[in-house]
Amino acid sequence: MERNLHASSNVVNGSGNQNCGSTSDRSTVAVELRNWSVDLGGRRVLSGIHLCFRKGELVGLVGPNGAGKSTLLKSIIRMPPPSSGEGTVFGRDILALDPRQLARLIALMPQNLLLDFAFPVEEVVMMGRHPYLSHFQSETEEDWRIVRESMRRTDTLGLLGRRVTSISGGEKQLISMAKTLAQTTPILLLDEPTASLDLRHQELIFAVVRRFVAGGGSALVAIHDLELAARYCTRIVLIKEGQIVADGPTYEVFTSELLSDVYGIRVVVYTNPITGTPAAIPFIEETETRSQD
Numbered sequence: 001m002e003r004n005l006h007a008s009s010n011v012v013n014g015s016g017n018q019n020c021g022s023t024s025d026r027s028t029v030a031v032e033l034r035n036w037s038v039d040l041g042g043r044r045v046l047s048g049i050h051l052c053f054r055k056g057e058l059v060g061l062v063g064p065n066g067a068g069k070s071t072l073l074k075s076i077i078r079m080p081p082p083s084s085g086e087g088t089v090f091g092r093d094i095l096a097l098d099p100r101q102l103a104r105l106i107a108l109m110p111q112n113l114l115l116d117f118a119f120p121v122e123e124v125v126m127m128g129r130h131p132y133l134s135h136f137q138s139e140t141e142e143d144w145r146i147v148r149e150s151m152r153r154t155d156t157l158g159l160l161g162r163r164v165t166s167i168s169g170g171e172k173q174l175i176s177m178a179k180t181l182a183q184t185t186p187i188l189l190l191d192e193p194t195a196s197l198d199l200r201h202q203e204l205i206f207a208v209v210r211r212f213v214a215g216g217g218s219a220l221v222a223i224h225d226l227e228l229a230a231r232y233c234t235r236i237v238l239i240k241e242g243q244i245v246a247d248g249p250t251y252e253v254f255t256s257e258l259l260s261d262v263y264g265i266r267v268v269v270y271t272n273p274i275t276g277t278p279a280a281i282p283f284i285e286e287t288e289t290r291s292q293d
Contacts, residue, residue: 020052026091028054030187030218031076031106036085038068038075045071046242049085053220053235055186058213060233060250061222064263068242069222070111073189076220077108089187103131107183111191111222113176118163121175125150128182150181153208155201169196177205181212188212188219194228206232230254230277238262254278 020029029052036049046068053059061069075082078094087094089105097105107128115124128150129143151157154174159167164175173196180188188209194202202225209219210232220237223229229236229250236253238246240262246253259267265282272279 020054028056029088029091030055030057031087031089031094031220033076033087034085036072036075036087037083038071038080039083040071040080044083044242046075046082049244051237051244051247053218055216055218056213057235058209058219058221058233060229060236061220061239062224062226062229062236062253063239067239067262069239070191071242072239073108073191073220073222074110076189077102077106079108100131103183103185105185106187106189107180107185108189109176109180109191109193111195113164113172113179115164118165121156121159121162121164121167122147122151124164124175125156125178125182128179128184131183146182146184147178150178151175153181154178155204170198170201173197174201174205177208181208186217188217188221190219190221192222192224194223194225202228226254226259226280227272227277230272230279231275251278254280 020026020032032052033049036046036051037044038046049072051072061072063069071080074080076087076094081095089097089102094102113124125147126139126143129139129146132143133139148157151160154177156171156174156178159171159175164172167175173193177190177193180190190209193205193209197205206228209221213219221229221233233250235248236246236250237244238253238258245262246258254269256267256269259269259280263282265284268281268283269278270281271277
């Protein structure tokens with residue numbers, strides 16, 4: 001069952017910001033970006049982004065390859081920094097915070113865990129504790145407790161003692177999630193956290209994130225799997241060519257009209273009879289298939 005985008009006033013088109021700008025209650029605002037733009041290699045990758053999310057929100061960042069999802073997540077922790085615009089985290093200027101302060105507020109799980117050395121997996125997870133350790137300071141028992149708990153939550157305790165170079169891609173993804181949790185920040189930025197994971201561990205990761213936001217945390221998750229996004233995210237930010245084209249409740253952003261436009265392919269949206277959430281089926285027209293032969 002499709003819903004008419006134009007019948008709802010909850011969806012914001014363009015780079016508009018629907019959830020923070022219209023209210024006087026700023027106490028729950030986690031991150032807010034205004035006119036946020038990023039240039040890479042002389043090319044504008046993100047343009048005039050307005051985005052805000054609050055405590056207790058699990059927001060899905062959805063769009064095709066090359067839309068700017070990863071760049072947006074990384075730019076929030078200034079890797080790369082924005083070319084222009086303003087941003088705040090809990091009301092504090094993102095650009096004015098020193099790296100350690102920022103790392104205690106926001107943790108980024110990158111799309112790929114790139115490690116060339118054969119570190120034991122628990123030492124990789126311990127890297128999440130670096131913002132709390134001064135130079136030459138040894139890890140405390142509390143740091144190791146947090147590491148073990150993060151590994152328990154991600155079902156990776158069985159990897160203790162293994163070298164990160166000897167584990168599978170899916171196991172590296174789980175270790176990367178454990179490292180992100182070990183950073184114990186109130187905000188998570190997750191870039192394709194379920195890539196390379198089997199069905200069980202996809203569900204596990206999103207269950208962990210849902211518990212995190214239920215406890216007052218905030219999460220912005222870039223994800224390609226539209227069904228997972230629809231099941232777990234109550235709000236969707238749809239991005240195309242470096243600009244936000246829609247931002248609103250999942251049911252009102254996941255429409256055939258919007259998804260077909262963003263992905264450049266016919267997309268039919270229906271309600272999954274089991275989960276009751278939107279599901280999408282892409283179709284390549286027969287004439288399009290013939291033209292590729």
